[in-house]
Amino acid sequence: MSSTDKEYEQKMQSTIQGMIDAEQKALRKRRRQSEEAEACECKDGMFPSSRSDETDLTTRRKFLAGAAAVGASAMTSSAARAAVPAGSIDYPVQDDPTKVQGRLTSDDDGYGSRSQFEDAIRTRFPTATRESSWTMTPLDDSSGIITPSGLHFERHHGGIPNINPATHSLILHGMVNGAKKYSMEDLKRFPSVSRFHFIECSGNGLTEWRQPTLKTVQGTHGLTSTSEWTGVPLSTLLREVGVQDGAAWILAEGADAAVMTRSVPLDKAWDDAMVVYAQNGEALRPEQGYPLRLLLPGFEGNTHIKWLRRLEISDKPFMTREETSKYTDLLQGGKARQFSFTMEAKSVITFPSGEMKLPGSGFYEVSGLAWSGRGRVKRVEVSADGGNTWQLAELQNPVMPVCHTRFRFPWQWDGKPAVLQSRCQDETGYVQPTIKELVQARGLDGGKYGSIYHLNGIQSWAVAANGEVSNVHQY
Amino acid sequence: MYINIKLKSVSTNWLCGAVAMAISVTVVPMAIAGPYDFGSTPTAEEIAAIDIDVMPDGRGLPSGSGGHAAGKEVYAAKCMACHGADFAGVAGTGGAALLGGRGSLDSGKPKKTVESYWPYASTVFDYVKRAMPFNAPGSLSDDEIYSVVAYLLGEANIIDKTATLDAKSLPEVEMPNQDGFISDPRPDVFNYD
Numbered sequence: 151m152s153s154t155d156k157e158y159e160q161k162m163q164s165t166i167q168g169m170i171d172a173e174q175k176a177l178r179k180r181r182r183q184s185e186e187a188e189a190c191e192c193k194d195g196m197f198p199s200s201r202s203d204e205t206d207l208t209t210r211r212k213f214l215a216g217a218a219a220v221g222a223s224a225m226t227s228s229a230a231r232a233a234v235p236a237g238s239i240d241y242p243v244q245d246d247p248t249k250v251q252g253r254l255t256s257d258d259d260g261y262g263s264r265s266q267f268e269d270a271i272r273t274r275f276p277t278a279t280r281e282s283s284w285t286m287t288p289l290d291d292s293s294g295i296i297t298p299s300g301l302h303f304e305r306h307h308g309g310i311p312n313i314n315p316a317t318h319s320l321i322l323h324g325m326v327n328g329a330k331k332y333s334m335e336d337l338k339r340f341p342s343v344s345r346f347h348f349i350e351c352s353g354n355g356l357t358e359w360r361q362p363t364l365k366t367v368q369g370t371h372g373l374t375s376t377s378e379w380t381g382v383p384l385s386t387l388l389r390e391v392g393v394q395d396g397a398a399w400i401l402a403e404g405a406d407a408a409v410m411t412r413s414v415p416l417d418k419a420w421d422d423a424m425v426v427y428a429q430n431g432e433a434l435r436p437e438q439g440y441p442l443r444l445l446l447p448g449f450e451g452n453t454h455i456k457w458l459r460r461l462e463i464s465d466k467p468f469m470t471r472e473e474t475s476k477y478t479d480l481l482q483g484g485k486a487r488q489f490s491f492t493m494e495a496k497s498v499i500t501f502p503s504g505e506m507k508l509p510g511s512g513f514y515e516v517s518g519l520a521w522s523g524r525g526r527v528k529r530v531e532v533s534a535d536g537g538n539t540w541q542l543a544e545l546q547n548p549v550m551p552v553c554h555t556r557f558r559f560p561w562q563w564d565g566k567p568a569v570l571q572s573r574c575q576d577e578t579g580y581v582q583p584t585i586k587e588l589v590q591a592r593g594l595d596g597g598k599y600g601s602i603y604h605l606n607g608i609q610s611w612a613v614a615a616n617g618e619v620s621n622v623h624q625y
Numbered sequence: 626m627y628i629n630i631k632l633k634s635v636s637t638n639w640l641c642g643a644v645a646m647a648i649s650v651t652v653v654p655m656a657i658a659g660p661y662d663f664g665s666t667p668t669a670e671e672i673a674a675i676d677i678d679v680m681p682d683g684r685g686l687p688s689g690s691g692g693h694a695a696g697k698e699v700y701a702a703k704c705m706a707c708h709g710a711d712f713a714g715v716a717g718t719g720g721a722a723l724l725g726g727r728g729s730l731d732s733g734k735p736k737k738t739v740e741s742y743w744p745y746a747s748t749v750f751d752y753v754k755r756a757m758p759f760n761a762p763g764s765l766s767d768d769e770i771y772s773v774v775a776y777l778l779g780e781a782n783i784i785d786k787t788a789t790l791d792a793k794s795l796p797e798v799e800m801p802n803q804d805g806f807i808s809d810p811r812p813d814v815f816n817y818d
Contacts, residue, residue, distance in 0.1 A: 277719065278716075278717055278718060278719035279718070279719040279759070281759070282719055307756075308756065308762065321667050321671065321672060321675065323667065323672050323676070328666065329666060329667050329672060330664045330665070330666065330667070331664055331665050331666070331667035331671065332663065332664040333664070336663040336664040337663075339661070339663050340661060340663065341657075386659065386661075389658070389659055389660065390659060390660050390661065390662075390663075390664075401678055403675070403678070407756065407762045408755070408756045408762070409677070409755035409756055409762070409763070411678065411755070459675060460675050460676070462676065462678065464680075466680065466681075466682075468678050468680055468751075469680065469681050469744065469745050469747065469748050470678070470748060470751055470752070471743075471748055471751070471752035471756075474742075474743055474744050474745065474748050474806070475737060475739075475742055475743050475748070478806060480730060480735055480737070482731075483731050484730035484731030484735075484805065485805055485806070485807050486730075486742075486805055486806050486807070487806075487807055487808070487809050487810070487811075488806040488807065488808065488809070489808065489809055490809040490811065491809070492809070492811060494811060494812065575818075578817075579817040579818065580812055580816070580817060581816035581817065581818065582816075583814035583816055587814045587816075588813075588814060591813040591814050592813065594733070604811075
């Protein structure tokens with residue numbers, strides 16, 4: 151093995167190991183919290199428990215008890231917040247809530263928080279810096295189709311800027327009849343639209359090309375989320391500025407430290423692109439581009455430029471770093487696909503999924519998500535025998551285009567080893583392929599771990615006789 | 626958008642004469658297609674302040690110039706801490722490998738660097754200008770950027786170490802992987818039924 155080979159091996163190995171370690175850390179934390187929830191009969195209780203962290207657990211329990219004893223005055227201290235999951239407040243728990251009055255109305259100062267007993271959180275991939283990094287949505291804890299704004303996956307290239315909307319503006323210029331500058335107030339005066347769309351990072355599943363690597367559905371599929379987005383159709387703004395003949399591309403640029411950029415085909419801008427300022431009924435979260443982001447339904451996530459400050463109309467693509475050296479798909483033979491925008495049809499079973507443990511044979515509602523960047527999900531099938539036989543799953547209505555679609559499938563588990571899979575078909579007729587079919591089409595010369603981006607293959611979860619669920623490859 | 630207009634006790638009705646009655650009419654408004662003329666016209670200065678992109682044909686390149694020697698100093702002071710004296714990237718910093726890897730793209734162990742993978746010199750200029758150095762993005766002068774690009778491409782033996790880069794010469798640089806990219810042919814797996 152040459153020194154270059156060794157270097158390559160070491161680098162890839164340490165990257166992947168870092169991801170595995172980060173997931174393990176999150177799992178350990180979760181197991182501890184699961185143990186603390188006494189006599190849990192819910193899905194959380196289906197996580198296998200670990201007895202190896204007893205010291206840590208005991209310490210933590212004492213800490214929790216102490217925080218509770220201090221009472222209401224400590225509620226907002228950072229120590230009290232640290233004792234309960236992110237996004238919740240450590241409120242006292244009554245022995246019998248029917249015998250004492252509950253906490254005071256508006257005691258939360260007018261903005262609610264989730265229960266301190268809910269612990270689903272985004273987990274971060276261990277990239278070298280926390281400015282250029284990403285977090286994954288806990289799909290294993292998901293219900294329905296909407297991702298809570300605080301759990302929407304993140305990908306930042308230069309940290310999260312904190313922008314005052316009063317001073318933010320969007321400038322459209324380039325091959326236009328008249329350049330325009332819009333304040334947030336200006337943008338909110340235009341006729342608005344609200345649409346439900348998923349955003350998926352093209353790197354979703356990058357560890358899974360060659361072998362099952364991460365253990366949970368959060369690790370394998372957590373770079374997709376769905377929100378209701380509200381804003382202005384980009385076509386409205388294009389009509390305002392007047393696009394000149396010969397224009398074909400738009401450069402979208404963010405106001406973050408990466409001054410993140412992507413070139414977008416003008417056709418997409420006319421078709422269904424939006425500039426959005428609201429998510430799930432309130433202003434965008436800062437991590438999602440507050441106060442303004444681009445939304446390109448069905449396109450890979452990095453093109454939905456956050457903290458949007460500039461749109462330049464041009465005749466050619468700008469060939470920025472993100473669309474040349476990154477977010478291109480290296481194939482067998484050394485050529486790379488460029489401007490591979492579309493997120494193809496994909497589905498995954500979120501329950502049961504990796505690291506869960508089914509308590510015994512009997513009825514389970516298998517449930518998951520399906521989506522396609524090309525339109526509506528037409529059909530989802532579920533297999534419990536590793537793809538030998540398939541049965542139709544029920545789709546949750548309404549089924550919306552370019553949106554997570556929840557599917558459900560009643561399953562009577564006989565207690566024998568099983569392999570659960572889902573595959574979807576979108577309205578174009580395209581059927582979600584196996585990972586093997588994708589590898590055949592693209593090769594693994596993009597590297598030991600494949601082409602990295604755009605893995606939309608069928609996910610397999612093995613259910614062992616003892617009920618433990620694990621990530622496997624089965625074609 | 627719908628405008629709901631309720632007219633109560635309309636006293637004149639062209640069919641029924643004097644009979645007073647209540648009617649409810651839902652009017653679908655005419656589409657208002659604009660222009661709305663919101664916003665303002667940005668000044669040339671306002672656009673120039675953020676119009677920093679550089680295209681492969683050189684559009685957007687600023688005036689100024691720089692060469693290998695000056696670039697070496699810029700690299701040592703501003704880049705080397707993360708990208709390394711050997712241009713291989715310093716572990717733990719997030720600094721990517723910048724040079725090497727030429728010919729590795731079809732080896733099964735691709736090493737993607739500026740030298741081996743980036744298709745245009747303009748991309749290097751553009752990215753350094755907008756986002757580097759990581760701890761002080763956007764802080765280099767245009768001369769410093771020309772210099773450091775000349776230094777990197779010189780060390781990669783893509784341009785001569787005596788070359789000076791400016792708005793005229795930079796777009797003429799031919800990168801090794803300039804023809805390494807193809808358009809997206811997907812769907813590439815056909816399971817249609």
